[in-house]
Amino acid sequence: MAVGNADFPDMPPLQGVRLGTTMAGIKKAGRRDLVVIELPDNAKVAAVFTRNAFCAAPVTVAREHLAACQATSKAPRYLLINTGNANAGTGETGLCDARASCAELARLAGVASESVLPFSTGVIGEPLPMERLLAGLPAALDACDSAGAAWQLAGEGILTTDTRPKGASQTVAIGEHQVTINGITKGSGMIKPNMATMLGFVVTDAAIEQPLLEQLLKEAVDRSFNCITVDSDTSTNDACLLVATGTGAAVVTEEQVAVFRNALQRVMTELAQAIIRDAEGATKFVTLQVTNAASREEALEVAFTVAHSPLVKTALYASDANWGRILAAVGRAEVSNFDVSRVVINLGNVHLVENGGRAEGYTEAAGSEVMARDEITIHIGLGRGEEAATVWTSDLSHDYVSINADYRS
Amino acid sequence: MAVGNADFPDMPPLQGVRLGTTMAGIKKAGRRDLVVIELPDNAKVAAVFTRNAFCAAPVTVAREHLAACQATSKAPRYLLINTGNANAGTGETGLCDARASCAELARLAGVASESVLPFSTGVIGEPLPMERLLAGLPAALDACDSAGAAWQLAGEGILTTDTRPKGASQTVAIGEHQVTINGITKGSGMIKPNMATMLGFVVTDAAIEQPLLEQLLKEAVDRSFNCITVDSDTSTNDACLLVATGTGAAVVTEEQVAVFRNALQRVMTELAQAIIRDAEGATKFVTLQVTNAASREEALEVAFTVAHSPLVKTALYASDANWGRILAAVGRAEVSNFDVSRVVINLGNVHLVENGGRAEGYTEAAGSEVMARDEITIHIGLGRGEEAATVWTSDLSHDYVSINADYRS
Missing domain, CATH: 3.60.70.12 (L-amino peptidase D-ALA esterase/amidase)
Known part of the structure; x- marks a missing residue:
């Protein structure tokens, strides 16, 4: 794929x-x-x-x-x-x-x-x-x-x-x-x-x-x-x-x-x-934009933590706007003195998370519409500074498992 | 499973x-x-x-x-x-x-x-x-x-x-x-x-x-x-x-x-x-023993890097003695001044890696025999000190993807 x-x-x-x-x-x-x-x-x-x-x-x-x-x-x-x-x-x-x-x-x-x-x-x-x-x-x-x-x-x-x-x-x-x-x-x-x-x-x-x-x-x-x-x-x-x-x-x-x-x-x-x-088994091309970080290192830490989360990756594969998994991945990133109430998360142009929880006015229908696309941007604002980083990743699909379980690579 | x-x-x-x-x-x-x-x-x-x-x-x-x-x-x-x-x-x-x-x-x-x-x-x-x-x-x-x-x-x-x-x-x-x-x-x-x-x-x-x-x-x-x-x-x-x-x-x-x-x-x-x-989709119970580390933190870093590797986890699922993936995961662990020529890896009682490559006398048949079991111990000796850590993990199967792509958890 x-x-x-x-x-x-x-x-x-x-x-x-x-x-x-x-x-x-x-x-x-x-x-x-x-x-x-x-x-x-x-x-x-x-x-x-x-x-x-x-x-x-x-x-x-x-x-x-x-x-x-x-x-x-x-x-x-x-x-x-x-x-x-x-x-x-x-x-x-x-x-x-x-x-x-x-x-x-x-x-x-x-x-x-x-x-x-x-x-x-x-x-x-x-x-x-x-x-x-x-x-x-x-x-x-x-x-x-x-x-x-x-x-x-x-x-x-x-x-x-x-x-x-x-x-x-x-x-x-x-x-x-x-x-x-x-x-x-x-x-x-x-x-x-x-x-x-x-x-x-x-x-x-x-x-x-x-x-x-x-x-x-x-x-x-x-x-x-x-x-x-x-x-x-x-x-x-x-x-x-x-x-x-x-x-x-x-x-x-x-x-x-x-x-x-x-x-x-x-x-x-x-x-x-x-x-x-062209990633193994990829069905989605995902852009993770982390902004308002205190440093570029911190922005990369958050972006890669989300990008590596198997739960986020399987939700992307399922086109499931499971924003709780994104939030949980952001929360476990190694960021010191992390005030999560300042974190803002957008999925495409849909406002997903603010004030430590689901954004007001968010609807499942709006989230699902974005998740159904094959190119998805997740924006995570940390509210801590002016630095930023962008990371690109793919989803975790059945084909990824098949390719790597069946092929001696 | x-x-x-x-x-x-x-x-x-x-x-x-x-x-x-x-x-x-x-x-x-x-x-x-x-x-x-x-x-x-x-x-x-x-x-x-x-x-x-x-x-x-x-x-x-x-x-x-x-x-x-x-x-x-x-x-x-x-x-x-x-x-x-x-x-x-x-x-x-x-x-x-x-x-x-x-x-x-x-x-x-x-x-x-x-x-x-x-x-x-x-x-x-x-x-x-x-x-x-x-x-x-x-x-x-x-x-x-x-x-x-x-x-x-x-x-x-x-x-x-x-x-x-x-x-x-x-x-x-x-x-x-x-x-x-x-x-x-x-x-x-x-x-x-x-x-x-x-x-x-x-x-x-x-x-x-x-x-x-x-x-x-x-x-x-x-x-x-x-x-x-x-x-x-x-x-x-x-x-x-x-x-x-x-x-x-x-x-x-x-x-x-x-x-x-x-x-x-x-x-x-x-x-x-x-x-x-009872991990999601698990077909294997895997024990990672890291020994001869300079510190317990370092032993844990190596153990978790291997335990989190999707390529190691899919190889375990496939019962494929793909020791190159284990070696590659060990090699990317964040260990300073890491002399990999001192690393020794055993799969069960089978000697897998030494001197930076495949151990002499290793046979695919011996490795496959261990990998076919549902309880597997991987031992990694770092040759750096006296500290150790043990971590337990599961494999990455099609069922893991199904469970997390189909279930809103």
Whole structure:
């Protein structure tokens, strides 16, 4: 299931960026499962990774290779991504396999091993099927193409339980020059960021220096992938990259960063929301807006407490305007000196809770009308300050249980 | 659904304690839903309540009445409990209704209003059906009986989505005297303590002074009701009482408290576990033992992170030895400087994880054999210190979703 329709957008080609995919038989026969993304020389790469203490072997190796590139002022040249196997919980063997995969692609492409960054997603704890992966590399490399359509094939080649590929693109003017930002992402379960539980690859043709690039990525992730949750589970493999190829004419600097920052935020938010719309078993796309908080941390605490409540999520699935469950979830959030009589809750445009109880004039009919929609906004005003946060989540359906009880993911 | 069989135990009568129930039509026709528990004069009462900021009206009033009794050195004489309606999120009206219920029972029984402590459980946000509740009070009072069988009827009269009444009893010798502890509890969803999301009423015939009674209750709750979770949701109405009637011959003092403390812990643990065995949709009873932690808080953090993981809970439902999900949940627990290479995980007697990955010699067949059982112990050794914690939880099944999507609870 998934909420709404979402056609993969047209992606403009980015000079020097080529994407290739193949069906290596890692996930299952007839599924694209191996992706190579070639970057032009001198591209800058910023990355954020999972904070899960059990991080996967490719996360460790991608970090090492990025550090090695930066130490020698070289640029990463290839991203190597497989689905069907996370290469997580695989100990020393997993690290060897991730390194050997990079080495083989580097050999085929004639670059240094450290120029290849590995990413994996899929089942945890099984050894990477190295024979099939290595055998698939020449075909993936040969398939590399700069055409816009190659982005969609790459989007398909990184999916796990997702039902559709997810992409976003923005082209904006910076001064006299056009800048394009293309992104693809995957993820539909084990989604509670920090970093966001997903893979995301975002590339722009602008030139951006490393420190600014890293700052832009961190800011954008904090308000996109780090603000979504399906099931509160943080994966071992999350990674999000922002690549600036510098192959376009535009240069983004700290002095004139606003236009780029906004466009990047739009791309990242669209990608993050696409994950929620395609969340495992999702029948609802839910926006939680918490306002008038004393701090952004407090706003996020309330939003995530509501977003993680199985009782709120099952009520959303049932289209049941069970506002008592929302109120109970708000009440158990870890907020110090919480005066709940000041809390105001709205469901869409319907006033739900005030003065510690049901709002005057609220009717079940009005609440049910909003809950019947497939896109729902819950607004929670805390009456404590001026800070705010927005979090996106999905409902908890029978299909979520089926997908995760039946599928070894 | 529920795990295993659980007959309600034989309860010895406690001198001076009488329990009465009736079908007042608050929950639905033909269901016991109103319970009165009469205590002898001079009983000592200790209580712990929900920490949810949106606490229900009866919680506020019970706290007020307890404080009033203690200020005037009087003892509470009646516990008044209804199911079918939580009287939560009901604002000023809810407080008036809770007070009026106590006043009417006090009038009928000829005691002061403050001597009645109210408790409610059921749907949040609907006004208490006062006409039916008040009309039911004389019948509940008339039905008061000291026989052991009255405990089972009271156990039935406090249930919501529970499928069976839950009771526990211990009789132990303290010096030359026998001491009995009887307890009943309810709760099967919205169960994540702090205080435990449930109602619990535990009564002993020993004489125990107020400060010691409160300490004993707090200690026992922290290792029983505060160590269970069904769905991470903390209710607005939780309450647990420990009553010492002093009508038996035994006196419990700080100097010779060990026997009583152990018996109380057994009763409370049995009651807390009974909630998990009867959790909404439960097909598994799961014990999470975390050992070798640097602190008890850290052990609890790891245990609850695993216990709340929807991916672990659906794997348990599917009897799938998906140890990668357990490892990923352990890895996202908030533990500082977490060296996961020291983590050891066992599933029953099967060695699952060591050195950051799957344990050598582990076989899928061995893991599956344990997962197929309906009572499962997961042991997680952190390799950081000497502290430990045990948490009990259930799985996440299709029935959990059905119960909470179809039932306005």
